[in-house]
Amino acid sequence: MLDHRLPFEAALSGIEVELAPCESELIRLSEALDRVLAQDVVWSEGMIPAGHRLTASDITLLATNGHQKSVAVVRRPRVGVLATGDELVPPGTPLSYGQIPNSSTPLVSACVRSWGGQPLSLGVAADRMESLRECLNLGQALSVDLIVTVGGTGRGDRDFLRPLLRTEGTIMFDGVAIRGGQTTIFGRYRGCPLFALPGTPSACRLTLEEFVRPAVLRLGGHPTAPVTVPARVAEGFRARPLLSFEWARVTRDEAGFQAHRLRGPGVGIWTSMIRANALLVVPPDVSEVKAGDVLEAQLLDAAA
Amino acid sequence: MLDHRLPFEAALSGIEVELAPCESELIRLSEALDRVLAQDVVWSEGMIPAGHRLTASDITLLATNGHQKSVAVVRRPRVGVLATGDELVPPGTPLSYGQIPNSSTPLVSACVRSWGGQPLSLGVAADRMESLRECLNLGQALSVDLIVTVGGTGRGDRDFLRPLLRTEGTIMFDGVAIRGGQTTIFGRYRGCPLFALPGTPSACRLTLEEFVRPAVLRLGGHPTAPVTVPARVAEGFRARPLLSFEWARVTRDEAGFQAHRLRGPGVGIWTSMIRANALLVVPPDVSEVKAGDVLEAQLLDAAA
Numbered sequence: 001m002l003d004h005r006l007p008f009e010a011a012l013s014g015i016e017v018e019l020a021p022c023e024s025e026l027i028r029l030s031e032a033l034d035r036v037l038a039q040d041v042v043w044s045e046g047m048i049p050a051g052h053r054l055t056a057s058d059i060t061l062l063a064t065n066g067h068q069k070s071v072a073v074v075r076r077p078r079v080g081v082l083a084t085g086d087e088l089v090p091p092g093t094p095l096s097y098g099q100i101p102n103s104s105t106p107l108v109s110a111c112v113r114s115w116g117g118q119p120l121s122l123g124v125a126a127d128r129m130e131s132l133r134e135c136l137n138l139g140q141a142l143s144v145d146l147i148v149t150v151g152g153t154g155r156g157d158r159d160f161l162r163p164l165l166r167t168e169g170t171i172m173f174d175g176v177a178i179r180g181g182q183t184t185i186f187g188r189y190r191g192c193p194l195f196a197l198p199g200t201p202s203a204c205r206l207t208l209e210e211f212v213r214p215a216v217l218r219l220g221g222h223p224t225a226p227v228t229v230p231a232r233v234a235e236g237f238r239a240r241p242l243l244s245f246e247w248a249r250v251t252r253d254e255a256g257f258q259a260h261r262l263r264g265p266g267v268g269i270w271t272s273m274i275r276a277n278a279l280l281v282v283p284p285d286v287s288e289v290k291a292g293d294v295l296e297a298q299l300l301d302a303a304a
Numbered sequence: 305m306l307d308h309r310l311p312f313e314a315a316l317s318g319i320e321v322e323l324a325p326c327e328s329e330l331i332r333l334s335e336a337l338d339r340v341l342a343q344d345v346v347w348s349e350g351m352i353p354a355g356h357r358l359t360a361s362d363i364t365l366l367a368t369n370g371h372q373k374s375v376a377v378v379r380r381p382r383v384g385v386l387a388t389g390d391e392l393v394p395p396g397t398p399l400s401y402g403q404i405p406n407s408s409t410p411l412v413s414a415c416v417r418s419w420g421g422q423p424l425s426l427g428v429a430a431d432r433m434e435s436l437r438e439c440l441n442l443g444q445a446l447s448v449d450l451i452v453t454v455g456g457t458g459r460g461d462r463d464f465l466r467p468l469l470r471t472e473g474t475i476m477f478d479g480v481a482i483r484g485g486q487t488t489i490f491g492r493y494r495g496c497p498l499f500a501l502p503g504t505p506s507a508c509r510l511t512l513e514e515f516v517r518p519a520v521l522r523l524g525g526h527p528t529a530p531v532t533v534p535a536r537v538a539e540g541f542r543a544r545p546l547l548s549f550e551w552a553r554v555t556r557d558e559a560g561f562q563a564h565r566l567r568g569p570g571v572g573i574w575t576s577m578i579r580a581n582a583l584l585v586v587p588p589d590v591s592e593v594k595a596g597d598v599l600e601a602q603l604l605d606a607a608a
Contacts, residue, residue, distance in 0.1 A: 029395060029396050033395060048578060055604070056411060056512075057411075057577040057604075059410045060411050060505040060574065061577075061578060062395070062410075063395040063406070063407035063410045064395070064404070064407045064505075069396060091333060091366075101367050103368045106338075106364075106366075110337075110360035114359075201364040205364065208360075273361040274361055300359070
């Protein structure tokens with residue numbers, strides 16, 4: 001059992017212990033050649049080393065190996081996606097007072113898909129314990145390898161996830177020392193690993209990247225380390241005494257990489273997320289970042 | 305009409321003049337949220353800037369914009385894929401004397417798909433002018449935006465592509481000054497842009513990366529420049545007086561990026577391609593590369 005409000009690395013190492021890659025499956029060579037293979041990992045030893053992420057280049061070798069009829073790859077992880085909240089309605093439907101479109105399910109699904117997982121919707125849970133339990137049980141019925149829920153990680157009267165995990169699961173950590181992602185929970189529901197992410201879009205996207213991404217990659221047999229580059233910060237800013245990830249746009253010039261932090265008031269955070277191609281990592285012991293300082297930038301959407 | 309044996313940049317600039325992005329299409333928001341959007345580019349001005357490559361982050365903004373019913377994206381380019389040669393049989397079938405499995409169609413298709421295009425097989429052309437013409441006409445019937453052929457770019461009696469393009473198309477360039485890719489042809493068949501690539505797997509994969517990749521990206525509305533990093537070369541090697549691209553594995557250490565050139569005799573080139581995560585660019589005026597020299601490394605499978 002891990003401590004409350006873990007530092008990030010400890011939280012991740014906990015996850016790594018908990019999650020082993022999915023079992024491998026044999027797929028027919030003809031099917032393998034038709035699939036977009038960039039997201040599959042070869043499991044067996046042979047011409048292509050075990051653990052190798054298949055790319056277009058490998059197709060030639062697979063295709064020309066005349067006597068081979070199938071190829072063993074790690075099965076794609078099945079990830080149950082659950083949004084929570086009475087106020088959520090499907091995107092595109094007219095809104096009544098107090099309603100908001102459910103953006104969590106499409107967001108989590110798109111992320112999971114881009115990391116090689118297979119997203120499966122568990123629906124939208126209403127703010128009742130029984131509704132939440134029904135949705136989570138659907139995940140069990142669908143044999144998912146991981147559940148990701150969004151919202152309901154606060155400590156209000158209508159946040160039922162924590163009490164439910166306490167009675168029918170385990171909580172591995174409850175809260176992390178990351179700005180914006182503080183209320184992230186990792187546990188198990190009836191044996192199935194579960195991440196509960198905060199509901200605000202930027203915190204959700206951030207914790208998806210920092211926690212769910214390595215978990216889905218690990219389940220899929222991929223390396224989990226993000227691609228990072230050292231980047232000079234273009235304009236200085238004040239930092240808070242908590243590990244922070246800043247949406248940034250990294251460009252390359254003669255002298256190396258330069259990072260422009262993207263921030264805007266209010267709705268501007270969406271524009272920041274959309275324009276960002278990296279997350280700038282600000283360690284908790286840094287209180288001020290000056291122009292020209294070098295920080296690590298995690299590249300988004302980059303292959304390892 | 306461009307010159308014979310063009311330098312690489314001139315060839316590419318010629319392609320850029322020739323290829324404009326595909327027209328845009330409106331897709332329903334619900335469909336957009338279900339698609340893996342990373343390969344679509346938004347065309348219209350609006351909340352998300354025109355020319356923006358959609359990623360998972362954008363899903364939130366699309367989903368929460370309640371009154372929006374559709375989104376305009378660049379249509380995925382349709383790319384006709386044609387292998388040539390009497391000796392080719394489908395992968396996985398038993399081989400008779402003189403036969404080899406057709407690895408070109410799966411290779412080109414996988415590459416095109418990974419760059420956001422839609423590959424369409426035009427079959428395998430036998431070594432007869434009429435067979436080649438039939439396959440290319442199928443491309444026209446399928447309204448492809450680009451044709452990629454593999455093999456038959458030599459100057460033997462059974463290489464019919466060049467004479468066919470001369471009578472029913474145009475040849476924009478015939479040969480490029482790149483080691484391994486010398487026999488690459490770019491032209492038009494009945495108005496449709498066409499790349500004819502050399503048939504050996506490594507030359508095919510190299511010219512796919514250097515010519516077809518930017519073309520497919522441009523048709524799809526994406527930026528075409530490869531992601532490159534400056535990398536110290538781990539071990540020295542002799543170079544030839546021709547622009548060369550060496551399969552390499554780039555790693556990052558404290559001092560920056562380091563590139564290990566991957567070479568092996570004979571069949572080893574396949575292992576090299578499979579292990580490579582970059583192409584090391586050796587300019588034509590470099591006759592010897594020493595350990596510690598810094599060269600540009602084009603990262604493979606990296607997003608721009």
